[in-house]
Amino acid sequence: MSAPPRGAEAAVDDGAPVAPKAALGLPAASALVIGSIIGTGVFALPSALAPYGPISLVAFVVVTLGALALAVTFGALSKRLPASGGPYVYAREAFGEFAGFLNAWSYWITAWAGNAAIVVAWVGYVEVFVNTAHRTGFSVLIALIGLWIPAAINLTGVRNTGAFQVITTVLKFVPLVFMATIGLLFIDPDNFGAFNASGRSALGAISAAAAIALFSYLGLEAASVIAGRVREPGRNVPRATVYGTLVCAVIYILGILAVFGTVSHGDLGASTAPFTDAANNIFGGSWAGDAVAVAAIVSGIGALNGWTMLCAEMPYAAARDGLFPQTFAKLRGESGVPVFGIVASTLLASLITVFSYTRFEDVFTKIVLLSVLTAVIPYLFSAAAQLYWLLVRGRESLKPRQLARDVTVAALAMAFSYWSIQGSGYQTVYYGLFVLLLGLPVYVWLKRDRGEYGETVPAQPGATVPQARAPETPTTAKGSSRGRRRYRTGGSPKYTPQHHD
Secondary structure, three states: OOOOOOOOEEOOHHHOOOOOOOOEOHHHHHHHHHHHHOOOHHHOHHHHHHHHOOHHHHHHHHHHHHHHHHHHHHHHHHHHOOOOOOHHHHHHHHHOHHHHHHHHHHHHHHHHHHHHHHHHHHHHHHOOOOOOOOOHHHHHHHHHHHHHHHHHHHHOOHHHHHHHHHHHHHHHHHHHHHHHHHHHHHOOHHHOOOOOOOOOOHHHHHHHHHHHHHHHHOOOOHHHHOHHHEOOHHHHHHHHHHHHHHHHHHHHHHHHHHHHHHOOHHHHHHOOOHHHHHHHHHHOOOHHHHHHHHHHHHHHHHHHHHHHHHHHHHHHHHHHOOOOOHHHHOEEOOOOEOHHHHHHHHHHHHHHHHHHHHOHHHHHHHHHHHHHHHHHHHHHHHHHHHHHHHHHHHHHHOOHHHHHHHHHHHHHHHHHHHHHHHHOOHHHHHHHHHHHHOHHHHHHHHHHHOOOOOOOEEOOOOOOOOOOOOOOOOOOOOOOOOOEEEOOOOOOOEEOOOOOO
């Protein structure tokens, strides 16, 4: 099928949009995972963990194991369902349309709210060099520039987005790899302080530190969300997910260990730029710290670039199936750019960013916690979907040993997701549930617009339940209603017979 003219909406007859172009290989997909996980937060993480002492490294290892269980789970799911949408597709296939919609809605909130959080932290590093007086008006302007530069890059097409992601990932890795390798040689054991500095029990300290550490791995599912834009997704998406998460885990653990050992415990707790302080302690002067600040700026803009792409891909996949407003499904240009999703999500991120600068302490922290919670909900559904498939279909496809291994990994991923929700705090769970349920009127409106009541069911008792359609696969008819029984609003069940082309 030929690509549509540049600037035209990517659409064909019967309302089925043209599939987006698969332009990303394994390096670009891996860079997207790494770039989405490692943003600006890693550069402040040691200070946040310092009040707990080196025992927080134990918590980080525990969280890393949970993140790896999720990564392996996403890898297995993407092999069976190599389609854009990731958690949305997995939940829809296992639990139906409503579960799919809730996952798409929750993840979309995560993406644009998370961008607001990333850009506010990013501004702090930019202001090492400009607007050092931190005037609010200029800070807001810098933040808006930081949001719209990645949006502009995404609007030029997925190939440019992928190339930019590779470049920023390489640049951000230079200081992080340095600290995780050479920095280890400058560790002074006296800097570590008490192993458990929190005054709590060991278990309490680990749990509290883990609640902070788990923020670090959001984005590990990035490759599965944009699977339809990856070449050979059944092969490359699982590898990118697992490899990217492993690389981040090594960088995180060794890098934080080096910072703990090169900055005294007392100074680390008060530091606003711990990696900068560690570099200055190693080399002396301030030039090394400035170089780390530049790396943080590059890291932040790379994370914003990746998350801006995810902001549009998740609602695009759901809209292709009629479970999100159809404006999100429209593609433009030869590479199939979801323009509306990019622009709408960046506008929402811009609004919440401006608001956060007027009430930073009250709003910004809540935004961060809310974005984490709304991300963990799709993680939980994805792990449950994998476990469900293994228990129902696993014996037909897998050897007993492999089945036992995969069930264990999926169960660990589920447990980690529940733990993450619990660690978000009661108030965050309350607000998260409220925001999640705001999607209900949207779902009702979408189903009413399609003239449907209830879930779609097979037309005949003995009919084979169709496999989940990859969002990139055009439907044969608008609404995908062939051979299915649908319950129409205000009338009796209506049967639409099978047609054979």
